[in-house]
Amino acid sequence: MKVMLRQNSLGHLVVYVAKKDLEEEVVKQEVVEEGKVFTLANGWELAIPTLEEPLRLPQTIEAKRLA
Amino acid sequence: MTPPESATLNEVAPQQPVADTKELIKEVLEAYPEKTRKRREKHLNVYEEGKSDCGVKSNIKSVPGSMTTRGCAYAGSKGVVWGPIKDMIHISHGPVGCGYYSWSGRRNYYIGTTGIDTFGTMQFTSDFQERDIVFGGDKKLAKLITELEELFPLNRGVSIQSECPIGLIGDDIEAVAKKSAKEIGKTVVPVRCEGFRGVSQSLGHHIANDAVRDWVFPQYDKEKKAGNIPDGTAYDVAIIGDYNIGGDAWSSRILLEEIGLRVVAQWSGDGTLHEMINTPSVKLNLVHCYRSMNYISRHMEEAYGIPWLEYNFFGPTKIAESLREIASKFDETIQQKAEEVIAKYEAQTQAVLEKYRSRLEGKTVALMVGGLRPRHVVPAFHDLGMRLIGTGYEFGHNDDYKRTTHYIENGTLIYDDVSAYEFEEFVKELKPDLIASGIKEKYVFQKMALPFRQMHSWDYSGPYHGYDGFAIFARDMDLALNSPTWSLIGAPWKNAEAAK
Numbered sequence: 001m002k003v004m005l006r007q008n009s010l011g012h013l014v015v016y017v018a019k020k021d022l023e024e025e026v027v028k029q030e031v032v033e034e035g036k037v038f039t040l041a042n043g044w045e046l047a048i049p050t051l052e053e054p055l056r057l058p059q060t061i062e063a064k065r066l067a
Numbered sequence: 068m069t070p071p072e073s074a075t076l077n078e079v080a081p082q083q084p085v086a087d088t089k090e091l092i093k094e095v096l097e098a099y100p101e102k103t104r105k106r107r108e109k110h111l112n113v114y115e116e117g118k119s120d121c122g123v124k125s126n127i128k129s130v131p132g133s134m135t136t137r138g139c140a141y142a143g144s145k146g147v148v149w150g151p152i153k154d155m156i157h158i159s160h161g162p163v164g165c166g167y168y169s170w171s172g173r174r175n176y177y178i179g180t181t182g183i184d185t186f187g188t189m190q191f192t193s194d195f196q197e198r199d200i201v202f203g204g205d206k207k208l209a210k211l212i213t214e215l216e217e218l219f220p221l222n223r224g225v226s227i228q229s230e231c232p233i234g235l236i237g238d239d240i241e242a243v244a245k246k247s248a249k250e251i252g253k254t255v256v257p258v259r260c261e262g263f264r265g266v267s268q269s270l271g272h273h274i275a276n277d278a279v280r281d282w283v284f285p286q287y288d289k290e291k292k293a294g295n296i297p298d299g300t301a302y303d304v305a306i307i308g309d310y311n312i313g314g315d316a317w318s319s320r321i322l323l324e325e326i327g328l329r330v331v332a333q334w335s336g337d338g339t340l341h342e343m344i345n346t347p348s349v350k351l352n353l354v355h356c357y358r359s360m361n362y363i364s365r366h367m368e369e370a371y372g373i374p375w376l377e378y379n380f381f382g383p384t385k386i387a388e389s390l391r392e393i394a395s396k397f398d399e400t401i402q403q404k405a406e407e408v409i410a411k412y413e414a415q416t417q418a419v420l421e422k423y424r425s426r427l428e429g430k431t432v433a434l435m436v437g438g439l440r441p442r443h444v445v446p447a448f449h450d451l452g453m454r455l456i457g458t459g460y461e462f463g464h465n466d467d468y469k470r471t472t473h474y475i476e477n478g479t480l481i482y483d484d485v486s487a488y489e490f491e492e493f494v495k496e497l498k499p500d501l502i503a504s505g506i507k508e509k510y511v512f513q514k515m516a517l518p519f520r521q522m523h524s525w526d527y528s529g530p531y532h533g534y535d536g537f538a539i540f541a542r543d544m545d546l547a548l549n550s551p552t553w554s555l556i557g558a559p560w561k562n563a564e565a566a567k
């Protein structure tokens with residue numbers, strides 16, 4: 001699913017999913033083999049592919065929902 | 068001085084306990100058949116302090132047969148987003164009714180000579196007949212655009228706002244748009260906002276935003292490449308999502324200019340096509356109505372690196388807060404000026420509060436509007452010492468309800484896409500002193516002898532944004548609440564009985 005990563009006014013990383021009207025802060029980032037797993041404030045877990053460093057924000061990426 | 072945010076909350080009776088309000092929701096739902104009850108249950112709730120949202124589901128199809136206040140995608144695109152762009156001609160493409168019955172309903176003020184260089188209050192339609200449905204309307208559309216160019220040569224462009232039949236018969240309006248754009252040498256934007264798309268006008272906003280992205284911004288990119296876009300100043304900003312209802316964008320713009328910013332574009336109240344084209348050159352997008360224009364703001368952030376900021380110009384508390392926040396994105400001169408501006412309006416605000424606060428203090432209000440207002444106007448009521456007991460959105464999404472939590476107190480009743488029946492029952496039970504909603508609700512409640520203000524059109528008043536707007540807002544609420552009319556509504560013989 002397409003998600004947009006951006007920084008909110010507090011400087012926190014947030015995930016925005018237009019299709020779901022979902023805008024949640026990332027509360028945990030875990031590095032795994034094929035990228036990262038983001039845990040959102042609402043409990044969702046998203047598999048994020050490896051992103052180019054330095055991270056350019058905002059950026060729309062293809063993510064997979066794990067839980 | 069800006070009054071402390073919730074000074075009044077201690078003085079008036081506390082909100083009805085959460086459990087009682089939950090019980091009320093249950094009672095109201097009992098009238099429904101089981102299936103409907105299950106569906107509607109999810110849209111009604113009571114806000115509990117500390118929760119991250121209002122606990123309601125939203126942006127879901129209304130229950131068939133119930134009276135709600137929603138519009139269609141065409142209304143969202145033509146009526147809200149595109150309609151106010153004054154120097155373009157917006158064709159209501161399809162049968163005549165959709166445009167005719169929504170004609171000039173939104174009071175988007177603008178400056179210009181109507182019919183010559185601006186077209187805001189005019190209604191253009193391709194007036195589909197049976198043969199257009201049967202044989203297709205593309206030829207008619209092309210001819211119409213040629214004719215418009217002849218009759219109104221000073222138009223800057225045309226938008227084609229699709230009504231339901233266009234999508235059903237499969238007309239290729241994109242092809243016509245491209246061809247006609249070449250022919251007249253102007254922007255022609257096809258918008259696929261057929262009314263059947265989505266569950267409310269909200270999808271129309273989104274489609275309209277996407278049309279700007281796909282048909283307007285490429286012109287910016289082209290001009291930028293050609294080196295025709297000047298650099299602008301470090302203080303260039305755009306007002307996004309202010310439709311200039313009763314002059315709202317003007318009373319906001321004054322403040323932004325006073326703190327030293329240069330407003331180069333207004334989306335879309337009193338706005339023009341070229342302001343839109345030029346917007347990707349600004350330094351900051353100031354978003355008032357998040358619901359209808361967050362899409363394009365997010366796009367500009369990603370594609371052009373323009374940050375965006377939501378602000379709120381209802382009531383002195385929020386105005387000061389917003390001005391400071393906006394200024395914090397710029398240098399010290401702007402921050403300094405922001406403080407000066409806030410100080411400058413202090414006396415005016417104080418006078419308004421002195422005059423009206425005592426007349427409104429402790430009164431309660433129930434809101435039900437669309438867009439940003441179910442949360443944004445709450446602080447203005449608080450400034451006047453009034454209290455909110457219930458609020459809800461016509462077509463809000465989950466992100467709106469999340470943003471609402473900062474504005475409301477524990478125990479506030481939340482109703483999403485409320486039906487006429489539910490709203491009436493809630494009002495009967497909670498007895499707010501004022502109801503602030505739309506024209507469809509107005510007369511029902513007025514006949515119940517309840518003070519009412521329209522919150523879509525400002526009840527033909529306004530502007531309500533900014534310090535100047537607040538003065539008008541306060542006066543209007545006083546006029547509504549303290550009018551002697553309300554005591555005259557009951558039947559005289561009933562009054563006599565009651566007196567016995």
Ligand code: SF4
Pocket residue numbers: 139140141142165229230231232261262263
């Ligand atoms: S739903 Fe379709 S027919 Fe009705 S007003 Fe909207 S566009 Fe027109």
